Each structure stands twice: as structure tokens, then as C-alpha cells.
Amino acid sequence: MNSKKILLIRLSIFIFILFMVNSGFSQIRKEEIIFFSGTITRISNDYKFIVINKMNILITSDTKIVNEKGKILKINDLKPELFVRIEGVQNLNGFLAKKIVVKKPPEV
Numbered sequence: 001m002n003s004k005k006i007l008l009i010r011l012s013i014f015i016f017i018l019f020m021v022n023s024g025f026s027q028i029r030k031e032e033i034i035f036f037s038g039t040i041t042r043i044s045n046d047y048k049f050i051v052i053n054k055m056n057i058l059i060t061s062d063t064k065i066v067n068e069k070g071k072i073l074k075i076n077d078l079k080p081e082l083f084v085r086i087e088g089v090q091n092l093n094g095f096l097a098k099k100i101v102v103k104k105p106p107e108v
Contacts, residue, residue, distance in 0.1 A: 031089040032089065032090075033087055033088070033089060033098065034086075034087075034088055034089065034090060034095065035085065035086070035087055036052075036053070036085075036086055037083065037084065037085045037086070037103070038052035038053040038083070038084065038086075039052065039081060039082065039083050039084075039105070040052055040078060040079065040080050040081065040082050040083075040084060041054075041080060042080060043078055043079070043080060047059060047075045047076065047078070049094075050078060050084075050097075050100075052084065052086065055094065055095060056094045056095070057086055057088065057094070057095050057096075057097050058091075058094060058095065058096045058097065059075065059097050059100075060096065060097075062098070063075075063096075063097045063098060063099065063100060064098070064099045064100070065077065065078065065099075065100045065102070066099070066100070066101055066102070067101070067102045067103075068101065068102070068103050068104065073102060077102070078100070078102070082102055083102070083103050083104065083105040084100050084101060084102055084103060085100075085101040085103055086099070086100055086101075087099040087100075087101075
């Protein structure tokens with residue numbers, strides 16, 4: 001009788017753990033890329049973020065910065081008043097730029 005109780009308890013614990021692990025994986029979702037454009041209004045002194053349309057856009061060492069022709073630019077090539085297109089993801093601190101494309105401003 002004791003062995004049946006032990007087996008039942010172990011089986012119950014295994015099923016409980018299985019449900020906990022499975023429910024944790026179901027909450028993982030792929031990052032959704034967000035696209036938007038605007039003029040840089042401000043750049044932090046340490047180049048950790050830029051401000052576009054009153055939103056802070058975080059920049060990391062993984063952020064690609066290119067011009068319209070695909071030429072790789074350096075972070076210090078970013079200047080206020082440049083028109084850029086951002087590809088990024090939203091996180092807890094705002095938006096994280098994956099790619100910044102420096103573009104010609106749209107003609108009005």
C-alpha cells in the first residue's frame with residue numbers, strides 16, 4: 001500500500017511540474033518589430049538614446065546605423081535635425097532601436 005501512495009504522490013508532483021513548465025513556455029512570444037520615422041530632436045551625451053517625436057529610443061552596441069544606400073555609419077554620425085527611420089522593439093524602458101536608417105527628409 002505504501003508503494004502505491006508513493007507512486008501516486010510522485011506522479012502527482014510530475015504532472016504538477018509539467019503543467020508549470022508548459023504554462024511558462026506559452027507566455028514567451030516573439031519580439032514584434034515596430035517601424036516609425038521622425039526627426040532627431042535630441043541625443044544623449046553618452047549616445048545611449050535619441051529622442052524622436054518626444055519618445056526615447058534606446059541605442060545599444062547591437063543597433064545598426066546605416067544611410068539610405070546601406071553604408072554603415074558610426075553612432076557619432078547621428079545629429080539633431082536628421083530624419084531617420086527606426087526599426088525597433090518595445091521594452092520596459094521604451095523603444096530599443098535594432099536599426100536606424102538616416103534618410104533624406106520628406107519633401108513638403
